[in-house]
Amino acid sequence: MQTNDIVIIGSGIACTSTLIELFNNLVLQNNPQNKLSITVIEKHHEFWKGIPYGSRSSQNALTITSINDFFTSDKERALFFEWLYANMEELHNHYVLNNGNTSKTWYENNRKAIEEKDWYKVYIPRFIFGKYQLLRFNKALKTVEEKGLATVNTINAEAINVEVTEGDLYEITFEKADRSTDKIKTRKLVVATGSAPSGEIVDPSALDDNILYIKDVYEPDTETNIEKIRHVLSGANETEKNILIIGSNASSLEFLYLLSGHPDIKALINKITVLSKSGSLPNHISNDTFVDNPLVNLNELKSKESFNLEALIDAARKDIKIATQDGVVITSSIDKIIGCTIEMLNQLDDDAKNTFFGIYGMQLSNIFRRAGNDYKGGAQSWINSGQLQLVKGAAVSLESADGLGVINYIDENRPAKKYDAGFKIVINCSGSDNLDCSSSRLLYNLVHNKLCKMNLSGKGVYVNDKFEAAPNLYVIGPLLGGNRNNRIYFWHLENASRLMYLAPYLAKELAE
Numbered sequence: 001m002q003t004n005d006i007v008i009i010g011s012g013i014a015c016t017s018t019l020i021e022l023f024n025n026l027v028l029q030n031n032p033q034n035k036l037s038i039t040v041i042e043k044h045h046e047f048w049k050g051i052p053y054g055s056r057s058s059q060n061a062l063t064i065t066s067i068n069d070f071f072t073s074d075k076e077r078a079l080f081f082e083w084l085y086a087n088m089e090e091l092h093n094h095y096v097l098n099n100g101n102t103s104k105t106w107y108e109n110n111r112k113a114i115e116e117k118d119w120y121k122v123y124i125p126r127f128i129f130g131k132y133q134l135l136r137f138n139k140a141l142k143t144v145e146e147k148g149l150a151t152v153n154t155i156n157a158e159a160i161n162v163e164v165t166e167g168d169l170y171e172i173t174f175e176k177a178d179r180s181t182d183k184i185k186t187r188k189l190v191v192a193t194g195s196a197p198s199g200e201i202v203d204p205s206a207l208d209d210n211i212l213y214i215k216d217v218y219e220p221d222t223e224t225n226i227e228k229i230r231h232v233l234s235g236a237n238e239t240e241k242n243i244l245i246i247g248s249n250a251s252s253l254e255f256l257y258l259l260s261g262h263p264d265i266k267a268l269i270n271k272i273t274v275l276s277k278s279g280s281l282p283n284h285i286s287n288d289t290f291v292d293n294p295l296v297n298l299n300e301l302k303s304k305e306s307f308n309l310e311a312l313i314d315a316a317r318k319d320i321k322i323a324t325q326d327g328v329v330i331t332s333s334i335d336k337i338i339g340c341t342i343e344m345l346n347q348l349d350d351d352a353k354n355t356f357f358g359i360y361g362m363q364l365s366n367i368f369r370r371a372g373n374d375y376k377g378g379a380q381s382w383i384n385s386g387q388l389q390l391v392k393g394a395a396v397s398l399e400s401a402d403g404l405g406v407i408n409y410i411d412e413n414r415p416a417k418k419y420d421a422g423f424k425i426v427i428n429c430s431g432s433d434n435l436d437c438s439s440s441r442l443l444y445n446l447v448h449n450k451l452c453k454m455n456l457s458g459k460g461v462y463v464n465d466k467f468e469a470a471p472n473l474y475v476i477g478p479l480l481g482g483n484r485n486n487r488i489y490f491w492h493l494e495n496a497s498r499l500m501y502l503a504p505y506l507a508k509e510l511a512e
């Protein structure tokens, strides 16, 4: 078995951003004697775009942050816009002409901001970024291949296990589409598998076969799932046409937006119920509104002689609530609150800091989950038509009655109760499971074989400031969330700009 220098598992933007930076390093070193053999293993048939920027997402799916905020580096932002302007007409024609009502409405709503280049206000279709990233990647790859500095092989399979073998090499077992398995060895291994797959809060196995259950809206892809919904609703009786969405995260809001662009499907639906612990969807972003004194609670705490982590979180939470009233997030205030919280955290000990990055940071972020105008408009259209109901509660179990799915849930008035409507369609939009019980065989095995240690967040793994979970076993992507070291200090890494920011540092480690 041939040994690779580097194997990367997962080919999303965490992988491509790292490889682009690595290739730039190789070109600078210009040493063909050290030609690197690299293999990338990807379980989806489409390489280099990951879930958000490729065909698993609809072409109508938009960036969650404005395109201006998509980049941390001014240089990267400038390069992207240079490319965008050069290709604007072609992109516009391709997108608007091929993507139905949603794309036309998107363009009309954003035309003024686009013409005025007010990119803080525009949330672009994500596939456009996927196209751009692929061009950058292919260009960098061509250069290193032509110069004889690296070879890149691809394997279309799911990596399922990793073991350490003789010579401190990593041996990766992967499963192909026909379920046969094979192995590959490497000196350096990079895990770039994105966020852990969505968990299931409730077991769907009690649902009758005639009830459509969608475990993950991006599997096989959102457009196929929308077609399945159309098909099931077309054949259902009038009283059955209800949809239950479990979870109100970004993918839940995105799916409501995408569905709202299909008037024919909308006309088939009686009611969509979104059941979630918060009972609300991500908030609307406002760049224009201000809070007079956004740090009222934090400043009061600051004036005290000393404080502990719990008091700091409490004050931050109260200030965030003031800055997120009536479904609107006031971005400038949130930035100040988070900045002040981090500054005050510096006065506390390492334990407190680690707990903040592992646990509380994400809890604070969850209070001000945000989305742009287009997505909020999509959800609002369901509210305006009286078809959307947001229910606050925790799902307990699913069962079937009279051919429909029934959900039992707990709200503030315990014990568990049945929701008063049955559903023909149930859509799971809950977040990832903790890694020690992940449905990803790879992540489960990495944690249980003790090659990676789950960090306090439960959704990420501990790494050192060289991105290593174990010697020569590197991690890049959302799995880094919850770490705090000299290089990586983020509680939330489901964020393209932060991943692009980190990629050059990992590339440097891989090039050595």
Ligand SMILES: Cc1cc2nc3c(=O)[nH]c(=O)nc-3n(C[C@H](O)[C@H](O)[C@H](O)COP(=O)(O)OP(=O)(O)OC[C@H]3O[C@@H](n4cnc5c(N)ncnc54)[C@H](O)[C@@H]3O)c2cc1C
Residues within 6 Å of the ligand: 009, 010, 011, 012, 013, 014, 015, 041, 042, 043, 044, 049, 050, 051, 052, 053, 057, 062, 063, 064, 065, 070, 126, 157, 158, 159, 160, 192, 193, 194, 195, 218, 251, 440, 442, 476, 477, 478, 493, 494, 495, 496, 497, 499
């Ligand atoms: C639907 C969606 C929309 C998002 N929108 C935005 C946005 O607008 N702005 C933003 O900043 N961030 C957004 N994010 C956050 C996102 O985490 C990052 O932007 C970024 O895409 C993460 O890149 P990645 O390469 O780490 O993960 P991914 O894009 O998820 O890519 C990981 C790849 O690994 C593959 N893989 C997983 N497990 C295995 C395995 N065992 N074997 C082989 N292959 C495997 C997957 O098939 C996938 O292609 C979004 C995330 C999602 C899911």
